[in-house]
Amino acid sequence: MANKTVPHENILEMRGITKRFPGVVALDDVNLVVERGEIHAICGENGAGKSTLMNVLSGVYPHGTYEGEIVYEGRPVEFRSIRDSERIGIVIIHQELALSPYLSIAENIFLGNEQTNGAVIDWNATNVKAAELLKRIGLNERPETRIADIGVGKQQLVEIAKALSREVRLLILDEPTAALNDEDSAHLLALLKELRGQGITSIIISHKLNELLSVADRITVIRDGRTIETIDNQGPEKVTDERLIRGMVGRPMDHRFPEHTPNIGDEVFRVEDWTVFHPIDQSRKVVDNASITVRRGEIVGLAGLMGAGRTEFAMSVFGRTYGVNVTGRVYKDGQEVHLPTVQAAIGHGIAYATEDRKRYGLNLIDTVQRNISAAALRKLSRRGVVDANAEQNTAEQYRRELNIKTPTVKVLAGQLSGGNQQKVVLSKWIYAEPDVLILDEPTRGIDVGAKYEIYVIIQRLADMGKGVVFISSELPELIGTCDRIYTFSQGRVTGEVAKADATQELLMTYMTMDKDVTVR
Amino acid sequence: MSTDLNLVPTEPGVTGKPTLRERFAGLGGNTRQYGIFAALVVIILLFYGLTGGKLLYPNNVASLVNQNAYVMILAIGMVMVIIAGHIDLSVGSVVATVGGVAAISLHDWGVSWWVAVLISLALGAAIGAWQGFWIAYVGIPAFIVTLAGMLIFRGFALVIVTQSIPVLDKTFNGIMSNSLPNFASRIGKADVLTLLIGALLVVATVWAQLRARTSLRKHNLAVEPVAVFLTKVVLASVGIGVVTVLLSQSDGGTPIVLVVCGVLIVAYSFLMARTVFGRHIYAIGGNRQAARLSGVNTRQVDFWIFVNIGVLAGLTGVVVTSRLGTALAAAGNGFELDAIAACFIGGAAVTGGIGRISGAIVGALIMGVLNQGLSIMGVDPSWTQVIKGLVLLLAVAYDIVSKRRAGVR
Numbered sequence: 001m002a003n004k005t006v007p008h009e010n011i012l013e014m015r016g017i018t019k020r021f022p023g024v025v026a027l028d029d030v031n032l033v034v035e036r037g038e039i040h041a042i043c044g045e046n047g048a049g050k051s052t053l054m055n056v057l058s059g060v061y062p063h064g065t066y067e068g069e070i071v072y073e074g075r076p077v078e079f080r081s082i083r084d085s086e087r088i089g090i091v092i093i094h095q096e097l098a099l100s101p102y103l104s105i106a107e108n109i110f111l112g113n114e115q116t117n118g119a120v121i122d123w124n125a126t127n128v129k130a131a132e133l134l135k136r137i138g139l140n141e142r143p144e145t146r147i148a149d150i151g152v153g154k155q156q157l158v159e160i161a162k163a164l165s166r167e168v169r170l171l172i173l174d175e176p177t178a179a180l181n182d183e184d185s186a187h188l189l190a191l192l193k194e195l196r197g198q199g200i201t202s203i204i205i206s207h208k209l210n211e212l213l214s215v216a217d218r219i220t221v222i223r224d225g226r227t228i229e230t231i232d233n234q235g236p237e238k239v240t241d242e243r244l245i246r247g248m249v250g251r252p253m254d255h256r257f258p259e260h261t262p263n264i265g266d267e268v269f270r271v272e273d274w275t276v277f278h279p280i281d282q283s284r285k286v287v288d289n290a291s292i293t294v295r296r297g298e299i300v301g302l303a304g305l306m307g308a309g310r311t312e313f314a315m316s317v318f319g320r321t322y323g324v325n326v327t328g329r330v331y332k333d334g335q336e337v338h339l340p341t342v343q344a345a346i347g348h349g350i351a352y353a354t355e356d357r358k359r360y361g362l363n364l365i366d367t368v369q370r371n372i373s374a375a376a377l378r379k380l381s382r383r384g385v386v387d388a389n390a391e392q393n394t395a396e397q398y399r400r401e402l403n404i405k406t407p408t409v410k411v412l413a414g415q416l417s418g419g420n421q422q423k424v425v426l427s428k429w430i431y432a433e434p435d436v437l438i439l440d441e442p443t444r445g446i447d448v449g450a451k452y453e454i455y456v457i458i459q460r461l462a463d464m465g466k467g468v469v470f471i472s473s474e475l476p477e478l479i480g481t482c483d484r485i486y487t488f489s490q491g492r493v494t495g496e497v498a499k500a501d502a503t504q505e506l507l508m509t510y511m512t513m514d515k516d517v518t519v520r
Numbered sequence: 521m522s523t524d525l526n527l528v529p530t531e532p533g534v535t536g537k538p539t540l541r542e543r544f545a546g547l548g549g550n551t552r553q554y555g556i557f558a559a560l561v562v563i564i565l566l567f568y569g570l571t572g573g574k575l576l577y578p579n580n581v582a583s584l585v586n587q588n589a590y591v592m593i594l595a596i597g598m599v600m601v602i603i604a605g606h607i608d609l610s611v612g613s614v615v616a617t618v619g620g621v622a623a624i625s626l627h628d629w630g631v632s633w634w635v636a637v638l639i640s641l642a643l644g645a646a647i648g649a650w651q652g653f654w655i656a657y658v659g660i661p662a663f664i665v666t667l668a669g670m671l672i673f674r675g676f677a678l679v680i681v682t683q684s685i686p687v688l689d690k691t692f693n694g695i696m697s698n699s700l701p702n703f704a705s706r707i708g709k710a711d712v713l714t715l716l717i718g719a720l721l722v723v724a725t726v727w728a729q730l731r732a733r734t735s736l737r738k739h740n741l742a743v744e745p746v747a748v749f750l751t752k753v754v755l756a757s758v759g760i761g762v763v764t765v766l767l768s769q770s771d772g773g774t775p776i777v778l779v780v781c782g783v784l785i786v787a788y789s790f791l792m793a794r795t796v797f798g799r800h801i802y803a804i805g806g807n808r809q810a811a812r813l814s815g816v817n818t819r820q821v822d823f824w825i826f827v828n829i830g831v832l833a834g835l836t837g838v839v840v841t842s843r844l845g846t847a848l849a850a851a852g853n854g855f856e857l858d859a860i861a862a863c864f865i866g867g868a869a870v871t872g873g874i875g876r877i878s879g880a881i882v883g884a885l886i887m888g889v890l891n892q893g894l895s896i897m898g899v900d901p902s903w904t905q906v907i908k909g910l911v912l913l914l915a916v917a918y919d920i921v922s923k924r925r926a927g928v929r
Contacts, residue, residue, distance in 0.1 A: 321813060346815040360813050363806030365873045374803055375814040377796050384795045389739035428814065 010071075011036040011170055011201050012057075017068035019052055019061060019225075026052045027066070028225040034170070039192055039202045041216035041233075043209065044248055048447070049225040050205050054172050058092040059085040072170075089169035093159045093176065099147045106130035106143035109162045133161040137191055153184025160191065164200075171195070172203045175445070177211060189215045209241040221247035245448055257480030258452065260459045264483065265296035267334065268467040269350070269436040274328035276309075276316040276491075282324055286312045288491040290328075294436060294467035299458060301478035302471045303507050304488030310471045311355055313488070314438045318352035319345040332435070346375060351434035353425050355441040355471070357418075361425045364414030368406055369395035371413045371424050376432040398427035403453060419450030426457060437461060438469040443477060455481050475504045487511045556867055556882050563886055567893030574896050575889070578770035581763070586696060586843065588888035589777040590615070590836045590852075592881055594859035595866070596788050597829030599880035602863050603792075604825050605805045605872030606662035610651065610669030611833045611859060615852030616677035618643050618837030623685035623847030626692060633692040640834045647673065648830020649823070656822035670856070681849040687841060696843035699772030700779065710765070711773035718764025722757045729753050777839060784832075789877045801825065805872030861908070862887060865915040886911070 012034040019027040027049045034040045042050050056066050059079030070077050072088065079085045082092070099108045106127050115125040130143035139157045141150060147158065156176055163171055173192075177185040185208075192202050192215060206212050212219055213233065221228040221244060228247045233239050245256075276287040287309045294300045302310045315322035317330060319342035330337050332348050339345040345352070354360040362371050372395045373380055380391045395409040402423045406416055413424055422442055429437060439458065443451040458481060462468050472478050478485050479502045487495040487510035495510030567575045574580060594611050601608045622640045625631045631639070647669070654665045687693060702711045729749070736743045743749070767774055792798035800821045803811040812818050836855070841847045866883030868875030887908055894904045 318813075341817075342813060342815045343817060352813065354810075354813060359807075360809045363803055363810055363873065365806045365869075366802060370799065370802075374799075374811070374816075377799055381796050384797060386794055386796060386799060388794065389735055389741055392741055393739055 009035055011073060013069075013071040014053070014057065015069045015071065017053065017056055017066055017070075019049075019056055019066040026225055027056070030068075030222065030225065030227050032220055032227065033230070034201060034203060035218070037196060037199055037201055038217040039196055039204060039215055041212040041219040042203060042205045042222060043212055043219060043244055044222035044447070048222045048248070050222055051174060052225075053222070054092055054174060054203070054205065057085070058082050058090055058172065060092075086166060089167055090172070091163040091166060091168040091170070092172040093156075093163065093174065095175040097152075097155050097159055099155055099158060101148040102146060104144050104146055105134070105141060105150070105158055105161075108147055108158060109133060109143075109165050111162075113166060129165070130161070133164055136164065137161050138187070151184070153180045153187070156180065156184070156188060157191070160188075160195075164195075168200060170201050170203070172205075174205045176204065177206065177208060185211065209244050212244070213239060213241060219244065223248060248448060256448075256452065257477075258456050258459060260462075260481070262299070262483050263297045263463060265465065267293055268296045268332070269294040269469075270331040270334075271313075271317055272329045272331070274313060274317065275326070276312055276323035277325045279322070279324050286323060286491050287316065290488070290491070290493045292469075292486055292493065294469060296435075296465045296467055297462050298484065299462050299468045299470055299482045301482035301485035302469060302488060303475060303478055303485050303511055305473075305511055308488035308511065309491035310488050311440055312491075314352055314440055314469070314471060315354075317345075318342065318350060318438065321352075346432060346434070349433075349435035350438070351375070351429040351432055351436070352438040353429050353440060353442060355444065357421055357425050362413045362421060365412060367410050368399070368404065368413055368416070368424055369409040372398055372409070372427045372431060375428050379431070394431065395427075398423075398431065402427055402457060417446075419446035419454075422446055422450070422454065423457075426454070430457075430461065434466065436467045436469065438471070440471045441473065442470070443472065443474070451477075475507055478502075478507070479504065556865075556879055556886075560882050560886050560889070563889050563893075567889060567896075571893055571896045575893050576766060578766050578768075580892065580896070581766045582699075582770040582772060582775055584888055584892050585767075585775050585778045585781075587892070588884055589696070589781055589839055590855060591858045591862055591884040591887065592781050593784060593832050593836050593839065594829075594855055595862040595880040595884045596784055596877055597832035598856075598859040599863045599866070599868055599875045599877060600788075600792065600801055600825050601662070601829055602860070602868045603805045603872060603875040604801050604822065605808065606655065606822070606825070607860065608651075608662065608666045608826070608829055609856050610647075610666040610673060611829065611836070612852035612855035612857075613670045613673035613677060614644065614647050614830065614833040615837045615840055615855055616681070616847075616849060617647070617673040618834045619841035619847040619851050620677050620681035620685065620849070622692075622838055622841050623687050624680060626687050626689045627685055633689050636689070636692060637695075637838050640838045641831050642834075644830040644832070644834020644837065645827055646830070647833070648827040651830070652823040652826030655826060656819040662826075677851070678849045681847050683849055685847045687845055687847065692838075693842050693845045694776070695780075696775075696777055696839055697845075698776055699770075700774045700776060702773045710768040711770075712768075714764060714768035714773045717774055718760055718768070721760050721764075725756050725760065726753055780835075780839075785877060785881055792877055797821070797824070802873060805869075805874070807873075858884075858887065861912045865912055867919065869919075870916065883915075 010033050012032070014030065014032040017027050017030040017032075018025065030049065030053055032042075032053065042053070044050050052061075055061050057070065059082045062080045063078035070079075072090070077088070100111065103111070109130050110126055115122050115129060117125070127143045134141060134143065137157050137160055139154060139161070141154060147155060150158075160171070176188055180188065189211060192204065195202065204212070204216065216233050218230055218232055218234075219239070220230045231239055231243070231247075270291075270293040272291045274287055274290045275285060278284040278286050290309070290313055292300065292302075302313070304310045312322050316326050317339065319339050320326055321342060330339060332350070337348050339348060339350065358364065363374070369392055373386075373391050377386060380387050380394065392409060398404065399406065399409055404416070404423045404427070405420050413421060416424065426439075426442065442458070443454055446454075455477075458468055458470065470478065470482055479499070482502075483499050485497045485499075485502055485507065486493050487497070487507055489511055495507070497506060497510070564575070598608060598611070618640045621643055622636045625636045625639050626633070651665050651669050654660045655662045700713055702713050705712060707715075729752070733743050733749065744752075767778075792801065800811065800816045803814070803816055804818050804821055808818060836852070840851050844851070862883035863875060863880045864870065864883070865886055866876070866879030866881070868879065890908055890911065891904060894907065895901070
């Protein structure tokens with residue numbers, strides 16, 4: 001039990017936290033001890049309960065809706081709302097940033113905490129204080145700049161400045177680097193270390209194990225709503241990512257990518273000289289004369305940094321769902337086809353599973369069953385009437401074969417975890433029986449175990465003779481699963497690398513290649 | 521990992537025996553639906569008590585149907601619009617315009633009653649197509665287009681009708697005021713035809729439910745426990761039975777307009793629950809982008825939803841003109857709000873994607889019972905408005921609070 005006489009080593013102790021949702025135990029007797037002034041990482045599979053735990057801590061789930069005890073600064077605390085936790089210095093920064101895009105940096109920092117002199121806002125004080133905070137976090141922007149005008153990486157820093165303005169003592173970051181490029185991620189992690197020097201304790205949740213290992217003092221692994229272990233990352237023995245993964249999925253993983261011998265056939269899909277302009281800034285070429293080919297049974301990777309134009313390329317091919325003044329030719333099985341609409345694309349056997357499954361991939365307020373059938377309802381209907389029973393059987397089949405974790409297929413898609421939602425999206429497109437499947441970041445934001453399952457699914461699809469286009473930002477993933485990889489840079493195809501030759505260094509060289517040079 | 525992935529769908533699989541939780545999980549989604557039916561029963565019983573039983577006098581039941589037919593017909597179209605994430609503010613004005621044209625066609629052109637009805641429906645469709653064009657193909661928000669429509673068609677109604685045009689065609693007027701001819705005469709006070717229709721409906725309900733059950737079995741899917749199944753069927757039959765007996769004792773028997781409403785309810789419930797078109801409406805309302813990227817022609821669906829509500833508004837124009845025996849420029853004033861309120865009381869989501877035809881109908885009936893009950897009690901109509909407003913507010917508040925409690929992860 002905590003000793004009440006000596007100064008407390010531990011800023012936070014969560015003891016025996018159990019949180020139930022109808023039908024699910026999300027957290028089962030979780031214990032978490034965070035020492036003062038450390039960076040404490042939490043890792044675990046999606047649906048392991050990390051976010052739920054942080055929501056319990058920050059008061060999103062008020063006291064009384066969970067069992068167990070939270071001890072903060074040596075005293076038991078009972079938060080009724082997120083306000084209560086913020087008042088005593090606990091600030092949580094969610095994956096989806098909570099900034100108002102058309103307000104300035106300074107206004108956002110002091111939103112809800114306005115600097116006033118009595119009745120009206122003191123703009124001078126607001127901007128001066130904001131400038132100080134920006135300096136402290138190393139963000140070189142004017143306080144008057146609108147949030148919409150800065151990148152995601154900088155927005156993340158503004159969130160931290162906002163937390164600092166509230167005299168944060170325990171900073172919780174949920175997947176802070178998920179949307180950031182390497183440079184911005186590095187900056188953010190360095191900042192966390194710097195803040196640690198200033199006495200601020202951080203809890204960081206992340207899927208990027210290398211990041212955690214480089215920044216965390218201690219790492220707690222959570223699996224299936226239970227604490228598995230807390231590992232000291234400062235000890236004499238170096239912690240490896242294999243060690244973490246073993247804890248997360250509860251089984252050793254000999255190889256992170258499934259073995260696969262491709263069976264490659266004839267060309268099934270070819271795009272030639274594809275050029276797309278930005279829908280708003282219509283003079284800007286987003287995709288510039290790109291050409292790719294895909295053969296049956298082949299998994300073709302598209303590598304590129306953020307803004308390289310891979311998603312824009314895919315979406316503009318898939319029924320012109322992005323961009324203006326699109327030019328170029330598409331060939332399916334050697335025949336030129338025109339795909340002016342999504343229906344036409346699906347009709348020609350082309351499917352595109354979107355990068356942003358919540359916004360573009362799923363109807364979150366409808367059932368798993370109806371999401372799975374959404375792209376191929378005609379297969380389940382006669383004269384416009386849907387056979388709901390056959391539909392349910394189909395959905396059940398995909399639930400089993402893709403191992404979608406849900407009690408029934410009548411559950412709303414919004415209630416599944418990210419990995420399972422992704423499997424629903426994949427089911428939808430597999431059921432549409434396409435010949436060419438374009439998968440845009442299918443493993444983003446999902447846990448290691450589910451990723452592996454998705455690699456297996458992708459390989460099975462290739463073995464069925466489909467051409468798979470695999471867009472990903474994780475190079476190891478592309479190298480591990482693709483038979484051939486194209487690199488994109490600034491809208492152009494800058495390289496084509498066979499599996500045997502693919503190394504991260506080579507791909508990165510092509511991916512950062514300047515616009516004027518094209519190597520084929 | 522040795523996941524045995526065989527992604528080619530084989531023959532319909534055999535679902536394992538469902539667990540208890542799985543059996544009841546299916547009920548979860550319907551609790552709101554059962555709740556709204558329960559609320560209707562509670563309100564009926566409440567006013568039954570408050571009016572000393574007058575609420576359920578046979579003639580009052582018949583007039584409840586006659587007076588609220590317009591809300592039910594409009595609510596059917598409106599709930600589809602709302603599920604798709606739109607709104608239609610113009611239906612009241614469209615009712616007035618169509619009613620005016622119907623009256624002119626009968627009065628001035630001397631067409632027969634069925635031609636007048638066809639003209640009305642066609643005009644409704646044309647108006648719907650006009651509004652659907654702006655919404656679906658130009659991309660103007662429905663709120664704006666139908667607000668404009670509300671002004672435009674009210675204006676047209678004033679121009680063509682000025683104040684009122686009488687309708688003298690007996691058949692046309694009979695649509696609303698008449699009942700089905702009771703050629704089977706009466707047994708005691710009860711109209712035999714009405715009893716027959718009621719009996720047929722009970723048989724049809726039981727048969728449909730049994731058939732659905734057999735079909736589930738055939739697909740190896742879980743069926744409801746027998747007790748739940750029986751309770752549902754018995755409650756539905758009792759409900760139909762009570763209404764049948766009451767109506768059979770009214771002066772007219774079965775109002776024609778009730779038959780019209782009944783057919784519409786069954787047809788549109790089927791459309792929304794079982795057809796591809798219905799699915800697309802839910803898909804669009806739930807996530808328009810995802811629907812588009814799944815190959816749903818969102819523009820086309822939007823367009824037809826508005827054509828549809830135009831036709832239903834046209835039908836309402838016929839019903840209202842027939843009931844009054846005259847076309848008024850001010851007809852249909854505020855109908856859009858009644859229809860919208862019925863949808864939201866009936867559980868449609870403000871943000872789209874959720875809602876049911878049956879819910880909207882029950883919402884319309886709840887408002888109708890409130891109206892009728894309060895007026896029998898002699899409550900000032902001004903207060904009736906206040907009470908209806910509060911009911912709408914509380915119904916939506918209940919919805920939102922209960923959703924929040926359920927916890928959206």
